[in-house]
Amino acid sequence: MKFFLFLILVYTFLTMGCAHSLNSNSSTLSPSSSTSTPPAVVTDASNSGEVNLPPREKEIKSESKSSDDENFNEDEAAGEKAQIADPIEPLNRAMYHFNDKLYFWALKPVAQGYNMVVPEVARISVKNFFSNLRFPARFVSCLLQADFSGAATEFGRFTINTVWGIGGLLDPSSNKELDLQKQDTDLGQTLGVYGVGQGFYIVWPILGPSSPRDSVDVVGDYFLYPVSYINPWYVWLGVRGYEEVNDTSLRIGDYESLKDAAIDPYIALRDAYVQYRLKKVEQRRLKLTPSKPEEKSSLSDDSVLQKN
Amino acid sequence: MLIIFTVHNTAVAGGPFGPPQPVSKETGGLYTGIGYWYHEDIYKNGTEHLIRQNQVYSHVGYGAKNLWEIYARIGVSDLKIFDAYNSTNVLTTTDKNDFEENWKFFGTLGAKGFYALNRIFGVGAFIQGTYYLSNFTDDVAGISGSEPFTTDLQIKNLWDVNCGIGFQATAPYNIKLYAGPYIYYSEAQASLAVNIPGLEYTAGNVTIRNKTIAGGFAGVNIPLLKGFQMNIEGQYSERLSAGAVVTYSY
Numbered sequence A: 001m002k003f004f005l006f007l008i009l010v011y012t013f014l015t016m017g018c019a020h021s022l023n024s025n026s027s028t029l030s031p032s033s034s035t036s037t038p039p040a041v042v043t044d045a046s047n048s049g050e051v052n053l054p055p056r057e058k059e060i061k062s063e064s065k066s067s068d069d070e071n072f073n074e075d076e077a078a079g080e081k082a083q084i085a086d087p088i089e090p091l092n093r094a095m096y097h098f099n100d101k102l103y104f105w106a107l108k109p110v111a112q113g114y115n116m117v118v119p120e121v122a123r124i125s126v127k128n129f130f131s132n133l134r135f136p137a138r139f140v141s142c143l144l145q146a147d148f149s150g151a152a153t154e155f156g157r158f159t160i161n162t163v164w165g166i167g168g169l170l171d172p173s174s175n176k177e178l179d180l181q182k183q184d185t186d187l188g189q190t191l192g193v194y195g196v197g198q199g200f201y202i203v204w205p206i207l208g209p210s211s212p213r214d215s216v217d218v219v220g221d222y223f224l225y226p227v228s229y230i231n232p233w234y235v236w237l238g239v240r241g242y243e244e245v246n247d248t249s250l251r252i253g254d255y256e257s258l259k260d261a262a263i264d265p266y267i268a269l270r271d272a273y274v275q276y277r278l279k280k281v282e283q284r285r286l287k288l289t290p291s292k293p294e295e296k297s298s299l300s301d302d303s304v305l306q307k308n
Numbered sequence B: 001m002l003i004i005f006t007v008h009n010t011a012v013a014g015g016p017f018g019p020p021q022p023v024s025k026e027t028g029g030l031y032t033g034i035g036y037w038y039h040e041d042i043y044k045n046g047t048e049h050l051i052r053q054n055q056v057y058s059h060v061g062y063g064a065k066n067l068w069e070i071y072a073r074i075g076v077s078d079l080k081i082f083d084a085y086n087s088t089n090v091l092t093t094t095d096k097n098d099f100e101e102n103w104k105f106f107g108t109l110g111a112k113g114f115y116a117l118n119r120i121f122g123v124g125a126f127i128q129g130t131y132y133l134s135n136f137t138d139d140v141a142g143i144s145g146s147e148p149f150t151t152d153l154q155i156k157n158l159w160d161v162n163c164g165i166g167f168q169a170t171a172p173y174n175i176k177l178y179a180g181p182y183i184y185y186s187e188a189q190a191s192l193a194v195n196i197p198g199l200e201y202t203a204g205n206v207t208i209r210n211k212t213i214a215g216g217f218a219g220v221n222i223p224l225l226k227g228f229q230m231n232i233e234g235q236y237s238e239r240l241s242a243g244a245v246v247t248y249s250y
Helices: A002-014 A031-035 A055-063 A074-079 A089-117 A120-133 A135-144 A148-163 A187-193 A212-224 A233-249 A254-261 A265-288 A293-298 A301-307 B002-007
Strands: A202-204 A208-210 B029-045 B047-064 B068-081 B092-094 B099-116 B121-132 B136-144 B147-171 B175-192 B206-210 B214-223 B228-236 B240-249
Touching: A089 A202, A089 A233, A089 A265, A120 A148, A120 A233, A135 A148, A135 A187, A135 A212, A187 A212, A187 A265, A202 A212, A208 A212, A208 A265, A254 A265, B029 B175, B047 B099, B047 B240, B068 B147, B099 B136, B099 B147
Parallel strands: none
Antiparallel strands: A202 A208, B029 B047, B029 B206, B029 B240, B047 B068, B068 B099, B092 B136, B099 B121, B121 B147, B136 B147, B147 B175, B175 B206, B175 B214, B214 B228, B228 B240
């Protein structure tokens, strides 16, 4: 498993230079051009009708609804359409179909059954527990971004939630009295903050939408997530599977509505993914460079997009 | 309950009782805490022995209306029994005198009720029980006659039950001072793997119990910042026990 992850890491770094497009009216990028100048983007939708919503996609859907609005002008963002090269679209679509079937045929039925048996409060507690275990990745990401206040917040959250949150099952840190909010960051965002481009679009089997840059996050997350060190491997697999089922049970219907609303769900998800990640990176940048209001407003999405 | 307390007098285990008034918010809700408790007592089974424990535990409780509360704890504790291996036979010597074993899990359940007499004073009652989920085991070696021996002593099924009445006064800054009497009973089974002449414990279960059944407790509950509270308490029966817990109310 570690060797496989190492190969992914090497591959990711080799392909990191690939950039995504900034222009909305560009045509499909040919694979050969993906390594040169900022490429154009895929805008032609195929007829593929099915989409998978693996973890990251579901995260996009649910989190995009929530409180990501600080320091980010959505109106400006709406004007620009962030796009990404998709040189391996046929392969991506195949993976996307695979993930879609995996969701509808396996994950969703299991999550629905689990949903009926386990009350929501317990499922939220389980989610809190696993989220608390993901503290190392968020903490290291904050440190790598020189966001020491974020790292301190994460450390405080972890301590309080572990000690007074019954091992992380509860989340007292998020209460308004303590107001230690989770630092929504990862290693992919860290690279983005330092100006590393997303590269091209990849759909990993099971893991879902990604890019070479964000694949670093997958690898880093593996090593920084304590669950990864569970032995034997089948216990690890069981725990990860349970975590996924639990998370899915809290989001049943989100993916379906996204899919129903899209003409081409593959394109819709890809666009949603790239915009979501772009927004996250921009939020981190703004947080790390507190500036005067006029400076903030002068940071146009164009410049932001070009950095990504 | 009275029957239990009149059977034999004696004690171990324990833990803080907390303020009579529920720690939960008045509107009701959960609270959690982490605490440490240093416990000393004397138990007997013919011979008296001093026992000492250090408990670290996690606490969760639920209460409402400043009227009632239920709580549970899970934690780990060590156990030291002084002079457990003292020999009464001159032909038997052991390599150590004290029984010692490190962290074993225990669980505690408790409930309390409170009645406010006025804005300052109040009275409450509680009941609390603890059970050790694991046995304590310690090896001992020595010479009996001219024969070397090695055996182990197990302390099994250690449990206790406490109940009492607490009187509370609320000081400025919502600091709560409380004190009251309590009675308790605890017992365990001690079992030596092999009979060794001169050692107090023998093969088969020997019941050990607390020496004294009554004691007094006093404590203070101090509100800290942002929903946290600190509770410091001391108990005295045969020996002084004390500890502190920091709680957070949701």
